Amino acid sequence: MKKTKQIEQNAKTVNKYLNSKLKGNPKKLYDAAGHLIVNGGKRLRPYMVIRSCQILKGKVSNAMPAASAVEMVHNFSLVHDDIMDNDEMRHGVPTVHKKFGMPIAILAGDVLFSKAFQVITDSKLSASATTQLVSRLSKACVDICEGQLLDVKMAEEKKIPSQAEYISMIGKKTAALFDVSCAMGAICATNKPIDISNLSSFGRNLGIAFQITDDLIGVMGDPKITKKPVGNDLREGKKSLPILMAIKLAKGNDKKIILKAFGNSKISRKDLNKSVEVIRSLGIEQNVRKQALKYAEKAEKSLAKYSGPAKTELISLLDFVVKRSV
Amino acid sequence: MKKTKQIEQNAKTVNKYLNSKLKGNPKKLYDAAGHLIVNGGKRLRPYMVIRSCQILKGKVSNAMPAASAVEMVHNFSLVHDDIMDNDEMRHGVPTVHKKFGMPIAILAGDVLFSKAFQVITDSKLSASATTQLVSRLSKACVDICEGQLLDVKMAEEKKIPSQAEYISMIGKKTAALFDVSCAMGAICATNKPIDISNLSSFGRNLGIAFQITDDLIGVMGDPKITKKPVGNDLREGKKSLPILMAIKLAKGNDKKIILKAFGNSKISRKDLNKSVEVIRSLGIEQNVRKQALKYAEKAEKSLAKYSGPAKTELISLLDFVVKRSV
Incomplete structure (x- = not known):
């Protein structure tokens, strides 16, 4: 895919900048802070910062600090999330707390944040643009923390959340950082509120489409690509959009089959596959894709008045995000 | 003590401001974030922000955001430190992770930071003053993370650190936040680099004097006040200034007695008391107090050119900090 090459090229530039900033003493702290960064990642958020700056005729070099800041915040949240969820692997490598121990992992997250x-x-x-960047980024960080706890609460509660509750949660947990990435990119180029607001809206809607698609992959994704068994999120009892749609829509025996798999870590592979088939037969994939597309269309509309190569690339990123195969 | 009343009065104002900022949804996140704050604390750092602003003729109201920000950062570091050290109690109440669980405690720290x-x-x-505040505060946060890991490393290593290594560690772990508190207070009043630098130096030296005195209390403090047995830090094997001085200075049987207690959680109360007596007989208290006084004098010199009630109060805070009884 052509898009991927553009993203890869951008990732190299961002990585170089990030590495130059993530140095210090004690070295172990910075090794831990950089662990997930050096082991992969597409740098989607920095890419969005940079292209959002360029679409408004800003210079890439002006956007680099903000681009690396959002990646640091993203990684900070990954490191702390992995501790909270006690996850052992990410991007095919041990998580930071598995490799460096929990105390260093907490500090690694904190230093990324700082x-x-x-x-x-x-x-x-x-100074005025800088203040705006800090104001927006700190607000997004508050949203991420709130969204993360909403997610934990949703998982703990017996109740199946409504679609609106789910969208509100991912709006904070995931989309807030996409939103602020584009808004910050815009601020690096201009002080016009309408442009900043357009890019912010693009990022937010792309972020929601991204998470919805991710959730679809979590249930129906190809195990070869996801490196997780089909139906993984169902087995783990995640209350993601496809799952809550399926539970709501299914009737009689179908519902039984789905609920048998939901949050059941001991379910057999055969029964898990069967429940994924039921979800498929309910047309959940089309339904969820329709939702993702709705947000993608909103995102596209936010960029209606702009043109040029940066716009083309943002739109093609949007396509990439929502059309990822499951 | 007269000083205490001033500090208490200030704490009330700061608490009110803090409470108004630490609200949001989900409520549990903010309950966890505010848990240590509502359960005590002298608000020394906000006090320093405010008085540092006033000494340069700034308005208290201008210093309130910075004052609450340093208290939030202080609490963020307490919450995460308690998780790392797996401490169960602080200020006489359960730590945040004991009361709310580890995942919420991590998020509570993160939201305080944000x-x-x-x-x-x-x-x-x-905007220019705001940018300076953010720049200084984020740098201090990096220092705190680095200092915290240096502390962990120092504790893990067999080697007894030199006095210089110890001072460098507490310079980051503790004094950086005192430093930035005073510097931020100054920035809320003026843009003159010399004044900002004077207050920054006052805060840094006060912070070191504070930590050294704290460490003395950790070894020789009255159990009725510290709520910990005499010699507690010795038993826990903390490499604090009085302990590393004592290990360096002691000879023969004295050294044996001290090393028997050092890091020995199973030592009898009698043997622990005996080793504290040995440390006392070596003149460690006078020696450590002399060190604290040296930094206090440096701090006082930084304020030489100023006068007025805010100066009197900062100097009397300095006295309070270094003369606290053990």
């Missing part, structure tokens, strides 16, 4: 704000103030933008 | 930067950008200061 550095994110430090790099922003190191930028050459006006 | 809110700290958010309140700063909410202030009515100029």
Whole structure:
């Protein structure tokens, strides 16, 4: 896919910048902070910062501090999430707390967070633009924390959430950082509120479409690509959009089959496959894809008045995000 | 003590401001974030922000966002430290992770951190002053993370650190936040680099004097006040200044007695008391107090050119910090 090459090229530039900022003493702290970063990742959020700056005729170099800040915040949240969920692997490597121990992992997350704000103030933008960046980024961080706890609460409660509750949760947990990535990119190029708001809206809607698609992959994704068994999220009892849609829609025996698999870590592979088949037969995939497309269309509309190569790339990123195969 | 009343009065104002900022949904997240704050604390750091602003003729209201930000950062580091050390009690109440569970405690720390930067950008200061505040605070947060890991490393290693290594560690772990508290207070009043640098130096030296005195209390403090047995830090094997001085200075049988207690959780009360007596007989208390006084004098010198009630209060805080009884 052509898009992937563009993203890869961008990732290299961002990685170089990130590595130069994630150095210090004690070395172990920075090794832990950089662990997930050096082991992969597409740098989608920095890509969005940079293209959002370019679509408004801003210079890439002006967007680099903000681009690396959002990646640091993203990684901070991954490191702490992995501790909370006690996950052992991410991107095919041990999680930070598995490799470095829990105390260092907490600190690694904290130092990523601190550095994110430090790099922003190191930028050459006006003080007023810098203040706006900090204000938006800190607000997004608050949203991420709130969204994360909403997610934990949703998982703990017996109640199946409504679609609106689910969208509100991922709006904070996931989309807030996509939103702020594009808004920050815009701020690096302009001080016009309408442009900042357009890019912010693009990012938010793309973020929701991204998470919805991710959730679909979590249930129906090809095990060869996801490296997890088909139906993994169902077995883990995740209350993601396809699952809550399926539970709501299914009747009689279908519902029984789905609920038997839901949150049942001991279910057989055969029964798990069967419940995924039921979900498929209910037309959940089309339904969820329709939802993702709805947000993707909103995102596209936000960029209606712009043109040029950066727009083309943002739109093609949007396609990439929602059309990822399951 | 007269000083205490001033600090108490200030704490009430700061608490009110803090409470108004630490609200949101889900409520549990903010209950966890505010748990240590509502259960005590002297708000020394906000006090320093406010008085540092006043000594330079700034308005208290201008310093309130920065004052609450440093308290949030202080609490964020307490919450995460308690998880790392697996401590069960603080200020006489259960730690956040004991009361709310580890995942919520991690998030509570993270949201305190995020809110700290958010309140700063909410202030009515100029964009240039705000950028300076963010730059200094984020740098201090990086220092705190580095200092925390240096502390963990120092504790793990067999080697007894030198006095210089110890001072460098507490410079980051503790004094960085005192430093930035005073510097931020100054920035809320003025943009003159010399004044900001004077207050920064006052805070740093006070912070070191504070930590050294704290460490003395950790070894020789009155159990009725510290709520811990005499010699507690010795038994826990903490490499604090009085302990590393004592190990260096002691000879023969004295050294044996001290090393028997050092890091020995099973030592009898009698043997622990005996080793504290040996440390006392070596003149460690006077020696450590002399060190604390040295930093206190440096701190006082930084304020030489100022006068007025805020100066009197900062100096009397300095006295309070270094003369606390053990």
